[in-house]
Amino acid sequence: MHELSIVCSIVDLASQAAEGGVVRRVTIEIGKLSGVAPDAIAFCFPEVARGTPVEGAALDIREVDAEARCDVCGAEFPTPDLLSECPCGSRQFKRLRGEELNIKSIEIEEAA
Ligand SMILES: [Zn+2]
Known part of the structure; x- marks a missing residue:
């Protein structure tokens, strides 16, 4: 399962970042067109x-709406799915966001 390997890398990275402390919260951003299912991650x-x-840490998942900029008219518009087109009818555009999968922040409590 795709999501399982993603979660493994998130936990690996957070474990390394902890440096002997305990991870309290991990915040990640998942683009809505990334093909990653937030439910499966959670x-x-x-x-x-x-x-x-990382055991016991809270996981915050922020879903990022997909947006693109049209090559023809320059408009920025939402692309909720892969078949979206610009309101001007163009299908030539660059994706600005919506395909990312980032670790936004890792909160660590240092070992006492
Ligand atoms: Zn356009």
């Missing part, structure tokens, strides 16, 4: 985190 996270410094 489902896998506690399992993958078990036994790591």
Whole structure:
């Protein structure tokens, strides 16, 4: 499963960032066109985190709306799916966001 490997890398990165402390919260951004299912990420996270410094951490998932800029008229417009086109009718555009998968922040509590 695609999401499982993504969660593994998130937990790996957060574990390394913890440097002996405990991870309290991980915030990630998932573009709506990234093909990643936020539900599946949220489902896998506690399992993958078990036994790591990330165990028990909260996972915040922020979904990022997809937007593009038209090559023809320059308008920026939402692209809720892969078949979207510009209001001017053009299908030539550059995606600005919506395909990303980023770790936005990792909150760590240092070991006492
Ligand atoms: Zn256009």
